[in-house]
Amino acid sequence: MNLTDKINKDNLPKHLAIIMDGNGRWAKQKGLMRAFGHENGTKSVRITVETCAKLGIENLTLYAFSTENWNRPKLEVDTLMRLLISSLKKELDTLQKNNIRLNCIGNITMLPDSAKKELLAVMEKTKNNTRMTLTLALSYGSREELLNAVKTICDKVKNNIISIDALDESIINQHLYTHNLPDVDLVIRTSGEHRISNFLLWQIAYAEFYFTDVLWPDFKEDDLYEAIISYQKRERRFGKTSEQIK
Numbered sequence: 001m002n003l004t005d006k007i008n009k010d011n012l013p014k015h016l017a018i019i020m021d022g023n024g025r026w027a028k029q030k031g032l033m034r035a036f037g038h039e040n041g042t043k044s045v046r047i048t049v050e051t052c053a054k055l056g057i058e059n060l061t062l063y064a065f066s067t068e069n070w071n072r073p074k075l076e077v078d079t080l081m082r083l084l085i086s087s088l089k090k091e092l093d094t095l096q097k098n099n100i101r102l103n104c105i106g107n108i109t110m111l112p113d114s115a116k117k118e119l120l121a122v123m124e125k126t127k128n129n130t131r132m133t134l135t136l137a138l139s140y141g142s143r144e145e146l147l148n149a150v151k152t153i154c155d156k157v158k159n160n161i162i163s164i165d166a167l168d169e170s171i172i173n174q175h176l177y178t179h180n181l182p183d184v185d186l187v188i189r190t191s192g193e194h195r196i197s198n199f200l201l202w203q204i205a206y207a208e209f210y211f212t213d214v215l216w217p218d219f220k221e222d223d224l225y226e227a228i229i230s231y232q233k234r235e236r237r238f239g240k241t242s243e244q245i246k
Helices: 023-029 034-055 067-071 073-097 113-127 140-160 169-174 219-234
Strands: 013-021 060-068 098-107 132-140 185-189 208-211
Touching: 023 034, 034 067, 034 113, 034 132, 034 219, 060 067, 060 073, 060 140, 067 073, 073 098, 073 113, 098 113, 113 208, 132 140, 140 169, 208 219
Parallel strands: 013 060, 013 185, 060 132, 098 132, 185 208
Antiparallel strands: none
């Protein structure tokens, strides 16, 4: 039996988020420069995006570059930015063919102008696609996101745009980068690490987690299927008891 046959299409995560980890270690194991790991990681991105679209997953968010990643060596950062530009150009046809809308969260003002220009162009060209929303977390940090939301809300309260008594979770959601996305159902992290790394801290409050030792450049269809099969075996209680769920 193929792994796809074990997947219940009626119980897919509505929002899957992936921390793509292990590119550098993959390259190091092969005696290559870290850049080769990042380049090969783009192949796993394409496989994952197309597989999610094929399965019927509506929202996929990929942690592509964190606010902390700006502290990496300049050569590596420059390589990642070049890869971002080339991948956006190369994958536009794939996004259009698969009816996928590109979205972005993060402080993109930090991106080089060339990368920002290409990113915004692809987002504009795919904005009417409806099969799946692919969100790239670029120059993204969840603490920065929450801090910015708090500052904006405080300013609105100060100027009587929002009443302090009206503040609730929905108000906070409206001021996050992800205001147009549902909460995350499943988080996958590759490479054997068991950390969140400042990723979607508010949005993953009740997400399921799946950790795999597979390094990101080696992450293929079957690895994704296994994560989803594991997710579908979980009992999601959201604070209730098993008896209440049943």
